[in-house]
Amino acid sequence: MTSPDRTPPHIAETTADVRAAVIANQRAGKTIGFVPTMGALHPGHVSLMTRARQECDVVVTSIFVNPTQFGPNEDFQKYPRPRELDLKICGEAGCDIIFYPSVEVMYPAGFRTFVEVEGLSDILEGAIRPGHFRGVATVVTKLFMIVGADRAYFGQKDYQQQLIIRTMARELNIPTEVVTCPTLRDPDGMAMSSRNAYLSAEERQRGLCLSRALVAVSQSLAAGERDLSRLEATLIEQLSASSGVELDYGVIVDADTLAPLTSVASEMVALVAARVGTTRLIDNMLLKLPE
Amino acid sequence: MTSPDRTPPHIAETTADVRAAVIANQRAGKTIGFVPTMGALHPGHVSLMTRARQECDVVVTSIFVNPTQFGPNEDFQKYPRPRELDLKICGEAGCDIIFYPSVEVMYPAGFRTFVEVEGLSDILEGAIRPGHFRGVATVVTKLFMIVGADRAYFGQKDYQQQLIIRTMARELNIPTEVVTCPTLRDPDGMAMSSRNAYLSAEERQRGLCLSRALVAVSQSLAAGERDLSRLEATLIEQLSASSGVELDYGVIVDADTLAPLTSVASEMVALVAARVGTTRLIDNMLLKLPE
Numbered sequence: 227m228t229s230p231d232r233t234p235p236h237i238a239e240t241t242a243d244v245r246a247a248v249i250a251n252q253r254a255g256k257t258i259g260f261v262p263t264m265g266a267l268h269p270g271h272v273s274l275m276t277r278a279r280q281e282c283d284v285v286v287t288s289i290f291v292n293p294t295q296f297g298p299n300e301d302f303q304k305y306p307r308p309r310e311l312d313l314k315i316c317g318e319a320g321c322d323i324i325f326y327p328s329v330e331v332m333y334p335a336g337f338r339t340f341v342e343v344e345g346l347s348d349i350l351e352g353a354i355r356p357g358h359f360r361g362v363a364t365v366v367t368k369l370f371m372i373v374g375a376d377r378a379y380f381g382q383k384d385y386q387q388q389l390i391i392r393t394m395a396r397e398l399n400i401p402t403e404v405v406t407c408p409t410l411r412d413p414d415g416m417a418m419s420s421r422n423a424y425l426s427a428e429e430r431q432r433g434l435c436l437s438r439a440l441v442a443v444s445q446s447l448a449a450g451e452r453d454l455s456r457l458e459a460t461l462i463e464q465l466s467a468s469s470g471v472e473l474d475y476g477v478i479v480d481a482d483t484l485a486p487l488t489s490v491a492s493e494m495v496a497l498v499a500a501r502v503g504t505t506r507l508i509d510n511m512l513l514k515l516p517e
Numbered sequence: 518m519t520s521p522d523r524t525p526p527h528i529a530e531t532t533a534d535v536r537a538a539v540i541a542n543q544r545a546g547k548t549i550g551f552v553p554t555m556g557a558l559h560p561g562h563v564s565l566m567t568r569a570r571q572e573c574d575v576v577v578t579s580i581f582v583n584p585t586q587f588g589p590n591e592d593f594q595k596y597p598r599p600r601e602l603d604l605k606i607c608g609e610a611g612c613d614i615i616f617y618p619s620v621e622v623m624y625p626a627g628f629r630t631f632v633e634v635e636g637l638s639d640i641l642e643g644a645i646r647p648g649h650f651r652g653v654a655t656v657v658t659k660l661f662m663i664v665g666a667d668r669a670y671f672g673q674k675d676y677q678q679q680l681i682i683r684t685m686a687r688e689l690n691i692p693t694e695v696v697t698c699p700t701l702r703d704p705d706g707m708a709m710s711s712r713n714a715y716l717s718a719e720e721r722q723r724g725l726c727l728s729r730a731l732v733a734v735s736q737s738l739a740a741g742e743r744d745l746s747r748l749e750a751t752l753i754e755q756l757s758a759s760s761g762v763e764l765d766y767g768v769i770v771d772a773d774t775l776a777p778l779t780s781v782a783s784e785m786v787a788l789v790a791a792r793v794g795t796t797r798l799i800d801n802m803l804l805k806l807p808e
Contacts, residue, residue, distance in 0.1 A: 241690060338635040339654075339688035345629050363630075364689075371690040397630035398655075399532060399662040 235287075235321045237313065241372045244325045248286065248374055251322075256283035260375035260402070262366060265289040266306040266420035267315045270410040274379040275319035277407050286373050287316050288325040290332060294340075295361030306423060325373065332368065341367045341398070343390045349484060350497060351386050351508065354474055362387055363394045370395065370402045378402050383409040383417050385495055385510040386484065409509075411437065417509045424505040432468045433502045439464030439476065440511035443496050447513055454478060454490050457513075461496055474499040474506070481512060490515060526578075526612045528604065532663045535616045539577065539665055542613075547574035551666035551693070553657060556580040557597040557711035558606045561701040565670040566610035568698050577664050578607050579616040581623060585631075586652030597714060616664065623659060632658045632689070634681045640775060641788060642677050642799065645765055653678055654685045661686065661693045669693050674700040674708050676786055676801040677775065700800075702728065708800045715796040723759045724793045730755030730767065731802040734787050738804055745769060745781050748804075752787055765790040765797070772803060781806060 238244035248258055259282030261274045267289075278285045289312055296302035309326075316324050340360050346352070347359035370378065380388040392404045410418045415437035416430065425433060442464045443457050451457055461476045479486055481493040494513040499506065529535035539549055550573030552565045558580075569576045580603055587593035600617075607615050631651050637643070638650035661669065671679040683695045701709045706728035707721065716724060733755045734748050742748055752767045770777055772784040785804040790797065 245692070334688075337688055338637065339632065339685050340635065341630065341632050341689075343630045368688075368690045371692065374692070394630050397625075397628055397659075398632075399659045401536070401662065401665070 232317075232320065235313075235317050235324045237324045237326055239326055239328065240331060241327070244286070244323060244372060245374070247323050248284075251284045252374070257377075258282055258373065258375040259285045260369070260373045260378040261285065261287045261321075262369050262378065262380075263287060263289055264291045264305065264420065265312045266308060266423070267312050268410075268418045268420060268422075270381050270383060270418035272315060272319045273410050274381060274407055275316070275321055277405070278377070278379050279320045281405075282375075282377060284323065285319075285321045286323040286325060286375060287319075287321045288327075288369055288373070289316075290325070290327055290365070290369075292332070292361060292365040293329055294333070294364055295358050297355055297357065300355070301421075306420060325369075332365065340364045341394060343394050343397075346386070346390050346393060346484060350475060350477070351499065354499070359387070359390050363390060366391050367394065367398065367400070370400050373402075375402050377405050379405050379407055381409060382406050382510070382512075383419065384508070385497060389482075389484065415441070417507075419507070421505055421507070425502065429470070429502045429505065432470045433500075433505075433507050435465055435468035435471055436498050436500060436507055436509040438467075439498060440496055440509060443478070444511055444513060447490075447515075452490050454487055457490070461498065465498060465500060470502065472501040474501065476500075478513065523608075523611065526604075526608050526615045528615045528617055530617055530619065531622060532618070535577070535614060535663060536665075538614050539575075542575045543665070548668075549573060549664065549666040550576045551660070551664045551669040552576065552578045552612075553660050553669065553671075554578060554580055555582045555596065555711065556603045557599060557714065558603050559701075559709045559711060559713075561672055561674060561709035563606060563610045564701050565672060565698055566607070566612055568696070569668070569670050570611045572696075573666075573668060575613045576611060577614040577616060577666060578610075578612045579618075579660055579664070580607075581616070581618055581656070581660075583623070583652060583656040584620055585624070585655055586649050588646055588648065591646070592712075592715075597711060616660075623656065631655045632685060634685050634688075637677070637681050637684060637775060641766060641768070642790065645790070650678070650681050654681060657682050658685065658689065658691070661691050664693075666693050668696050670696050670698055672700060673697050673801070673803075674710065675799070676788060680773075680775065706732070708798075710798070712796055712798070716793065720761070720793045720796065723761045724791075724796075724798050726756055726759035726762055727789050727791060727798055727800040729758075730789060731787055731800060734769070735802055735804060738781075738806075743781050745778055748781070752789070756789060756791060761793065763792040765792065767791075769804065 259278030341363040342360045352359045388406045465476045476498045478496045481495040492515045497510045499508040550569030632654040633651045679697045734752050756767045767789045769787045772786040783806045788801045790799045
């Protein structure tokens with residue numbers, strides 16, 4: 227992965243610094259790809275940077291643990307912040323510019339402007355984490371404005387998040403194209419996530435029921451099952467097979483609107499969320515009917 | 518005002534059309550000035566276009582009566598829409614591009630993303646018109662994204678509006694500079710407004726108490742009055758001097774935050790709102806203490 231002849235990325239800590247670096251590249255006619263992250267980078271993030279690298283002349287990555295998307299009892303303080311390792315990973319992935327702002331840079335005293343995608347933000351993850359998606363939509367709007375990229379890359383792992391960001395960008399006419407990239411998985415099937423670091427070996431084994439449940443539903447659909455309630459029963463059954471897993475939700479919904487379905491549709495998504503110990507895990511799988 | 522040698526403005530009805538026209542000018546190194554309006558143009562609007570014309574290479578004006586900033590019992594349906602006259606005025610004022618979208622272009626079916634400036638949006642005009650400033654902040658964010666101007670021009674007449682837009686643009690890192698221009702007044706002192714067209718001659722005479730009250734406070738301050746409660750008493754007294762005027766509010770507040778004051782401050786604004794017949798009138802005046 228290393229590119230010894232590549233100059234190390236420029237690290238910008240202010241909006242003026244990152245704007246100047248981006249504008250210099252845009253004036254030279256270069257296209258800008260953007261990967262917003264909260265750091266604690268894993269191969270899932272690297273796959274987004276690699277995709278940006280393939281499609282754009284210049285790659286900007288932001289590393290910012292966004293306080294407005296954490297609830298008061300969530301893990302904002304303990305969220306991992308391995309700065310040096312993250313910078314090294316960005317460099318090796320071919321990032322050109324790293325935006326690494328402080329909380330004060332992003333949210334000056336008195337900050338009071340928020341972006342909300344109504345209807346999509348208060349269901350599923352949003353029902354369990356009130357205000358979470360308002361924080362996400364607000365910080366991503368800000369980052370989109372600061373970076374001014376042609377394309378921004380998000381993982382399908384956070385399915386509801388990418389749908390909300392896609393909707394927000396389209397409806398606010400933000401001229402950055404939102405690109406969703408496939409979830410990366412470890413060999414055991416577990417979707418890669420910064421929060422997996424919280425899991426003990428035993429908890430991780432239990433947490434595998436999420437991906438197993440999604441695969442089981444996908445296989446059932448492929449084998450010809452067309453009864454939505456039986457598909458959902460398979461999902462819940464598999465999620466309940468593992469002890470020590472507290473299910474938040476396991477649903478099959480419309481892939482574009484997250485609306486409940488009464489029968490199988492051509493574009494569906496299975497969404498699952500559960501707690502293993504004190505760690506929340508989410509995963510999803512797109513389910514397409516063969517034509 | 519007419520410039521016979523000027524080519525008529527380009528009228529764009531879609532976002533793609535206006536984007537293409539702006540980008541062509543930006544690629545040629547030209548700066549873009551933007552004047553968002555709801556049409557029913559009067560000399561106050563023309564003064565914004567003239568200022569934009571002085572400071573920018575290309576002037577874009579939008580004409581859009583924004584439904585999301587009208588309450589259910591407000592005048593959205595009857596708001597004046599003199600299309601041909603407005604287009605003529607824009608042409609004579611030297612506009613290069615007119616963005617004239619339909620409601621469907623700005624708010625496609627299922628629209629659900631909103632921008633809110635908390636704290637500033639639910640007081641004064643916002644308390645009387647719930648949701649008004651959410652609609653304003655949302656449509657202005659969209660217009661800023663579509664037009665991508667260097668500078669956008671607003672009238673001081675809508676004081677709370679320009680403060681909310683200024684806050685929203687700064688906090689969301691929108692790279693368009695917000696410029697506030699002085700209120701234009703008719704010779705009788707009445708602040709120019711599209712809604713003045715609703716007033717009968719008699720109602721207009723009654724409505725003059727708003728500007729008279731502001732002038733009285735300003736004169737009292739200039740004459741050395743430093744007691745805030747006496748200044749506010751002068752304001753209310755003048756507003757109450759005219760029969761058939763129903764006062765909504767008459768306050769002197771902090772010019773930057775609209776927060777209530779307990780004593781005179783260096784930068785204050787007097788804000789007044791009243792109904793004359795079925796027409797709401799607002800006006801304001803900045804009050805600065807001599808150094």
